[in-house]
Amino acid sequence: MNALLRIDPRGLVLPVGLLVLAEVFARATNLQSDALAPPSDIFVSGIAALADGSMLYATWQTLANAGFGLAIGFSIGMALGILMGLFAPLNRLLEVTVEVLRPIPSVALIPIALLVYGFGHRLEFSIVAFATMWPALILTRSAIAGIEPRLIEVSRALQLSLSARIFKIVIPAALPRIFVALRLGVGISLIVAVTVEVTTNPMGVGYKMMEASQALRPGLALAYLVWVGILGWAVNGLMLLIQKHLFGPAANIEARL
């Protein structure tokens, strides 16, 4: 557990050094820019946004949209992946449809979703759901295909019912790999949510970034950028911890490959 959070101090040399250099450069040149800000300004802007609650509220909006969209998209994708993995005829029936729909860039749906839902939560989580559904489907299906065939034979030999076969054999056997898909989905959900906010939706950290940029406050915009980075890192770390707790060190190795 500690190994995941422990950071080799030598790895900090480069980023800290760059920060110091940037600060020195900004002060030496008496930087006046609409695009760049000295690290100290970014830090002060970030602390101020945290203190007045605006950053946390925006974070909450982004995480809620990403999380809700992921929940919908991943559930649908996982259910379809399980069914397509188990039943070859269904797989053949849906395969072409999946392959046609899957390559559509999720952000290309923003104009359509905007017409249907207008601005707001539904616009954002519907796009996130679409984006996360496909990796969930594809990876779940391949997780099912990768189940030890002997286990399927055991379930046949014991004449388990279909639901028992799915819930007692298939899902537990595929779960470690499905969880890797979930980690991927979490990353995608954050990227897509922030993208929708930056381009269209007036809420969340993405919109805050655009707002700061348009107000010519590069310090605040960059503070949000750093914050999104921290957010992504923390969420991934949390998922790794959960994964390690659920599946033990073996799954962790597999997940990092």
Add this chain to the structure above:
Amino acid sequence: MLEKQHAGSPVLHIDRVNLTLGGHEILRDINLSIREGEFVCVVGPSGCGKTTMLRLLAGLYQPTSGDVTYRSTRMTHPRQDIAIVFQDYGKALLPWRTAHGNVSLAFEALNAPREGRDDKIEQLLAKVGLGGQGKKYPNQLSGGMQQRLQIARCLAQTPSVLLMDEPFGALDAMTRQGLQDEILSIVRGTGATAFFVTHDLEEAIYLGDRVIGLLPHPGRVAIEVEVNLPRDRNQLTTREDPEFLRLRRQLFDFIKEAES
């Protein structure tokens, strides 16, 4: 012809079975009757179709032609009263369930009443020498113990037939001998009929009432010997019995001939 010495109706019957899988002829004209309570062992070089024969009896494969019947009913799918002990115990157990949970799976499949289930599981574990180990996961058990666990799960099905596919093939010699004696006493205790696939001739003679030898390309029955040794087998005296040595010689010659 094969049934000539056996009284009683056969439990399992293979009648003029041919099996072709993916264009390859795996088994040709197999005829075999296994009577109630009999312990039949199958030997033969690798690729001779012994495992395939077991899978036919299990209902996991269907013959291309001919019939496989269980108590005069055609085997169209696996049955809960026919238990299969797979060779690769590590793959046949659910790694996310404890020993207790793995045995429980059979009771769940049977929709057995929950009441008293835990006690029955504990009894079965004790019966195979895993008493008090119920909370351990398969990867915390040795190979021999994992195979015992798989046997316990099979016994939970209260099978009338036990099909065993080289169950001790991956175990060391000492563990194997111990398990041979245990499987004999378990089979005798339950009155089950046993079909045992092995590549070990001595194991086949030691365990069996009858030993079937198969030859490959395509797999076919080539030799059949009755084992007329006292039923109370003993690792030392049985293996020194002149009859044991004679059978061993006969089967060794058969295998050598097959390989040449």
